[in-house]
Amino acid sequence: MPLPFQPRIALFSVLILLALAAWQPVQARVIPDLYEVIEEVPSRGTTDRASASRRGLERVFVRVTGDQDIGSSPQLAPVLEKAQNYLQVYRYKTEDNQLYLHLAYDPRAVNDLVHQLKLPLWPANRPGTLVWIAVDTLQNGRDSLRQEDYPELFGLLDGIAAERGLPLDFPVMDLNDQRNMPLGSLWAQDEAAAQRAGVRYSSDATLMGRLLQTSGQRWQANWLLIHGGRSYAFDARGDSMEEVALRGVNEAANVLAERYAVSTGESDGVASAVLVEIAGIDSFSDYTRATQYLQELAQVSSAEVLAVSGDCLTVSLTTATPMASLRDALALNRNLKHADEGPMDLTGYRAPLGSAQNPLRYTWR
Known part of the structure; x- marks a missing residue:
């Protein structure tokens, strides 16, 4: 029996919303399940659970x-032996x-x-990475890889991305x-x-791979x-094609982790104050979200609001992180748009970036 007119309209609206929700632009995002893993076990026995807990904690690290390679670190071995002590829940x-x-x-x-x-800490706010892959095989020649044509390969890529905590996405190839x-x-x-192709996805990072079959059992990428x-x-x-593809994603995770960890x-750097000005703070909600974001940044030990003038918020960040690394971290927040630098100082003098005379300037959007 056909649906009545109004329910059909409602159902159509729901389907539209679901379709929109399924397609989201790639962007820096907080990884929610960094601390959760699933392990195969032969039984529910205590010994098997202890072994799985150890393997799982190593994956989390x-x-x-x-x-x-953190699992091979001698200093981590005693911690892994007590892995069950750090469990919140298991099922x-x-x-x-x-x-x-x-x-x-x-x-x-x-x-x-x-x-x-004293290990590096890669904050959970990580760059969304859009992956384009082309392949050249001995049998079929050169082509772009589409997710629907190679579901097993792309499933493996999703798996290695989850293991590294790297948010990975693929173009729809329409x-x-x-x-x-x-x-x-x-x-x-x-x-x-x-750059042109990534505009529709608003990607933070782009990874392009070309996979070449050089012989029946040899590949290079x-x-x-x-x-x-x-x-x-x-x-x-x-x-195999799968092996060189997985290595590409794994190396991309290494590069991004090194950049953002x-x-x-003990740091050779001395903690200092960096001033940040954020324009476009038009509501208490904007104020709350902006200050909370800055206070929770792993690169920042404290964030103190110095002034609110009109729609402009001035915050002092205490950090020992190099300026380039701090700016990289701030760039991952899509609500912060870096403001254009001021006019060039032709006298040859310019106050240090992040100082009261030359703060980091952003607009909240």
């Missing part, structure tokens, strides 16, 4: 520090006759351990994408084309990561 589930253990670790306890061990990023431009790793006005090139070799050990 890889995500939180950004160091894929079992069975799928296709396989038993799984879902483990959720205490974020505060893990972060405290990171500080105690006619717009094919026009903005033609195969020739993708294979050439054309940065200008990547060239990767280019574009982010924050910089480009990083790296290569991969392996026995915060040192928690």
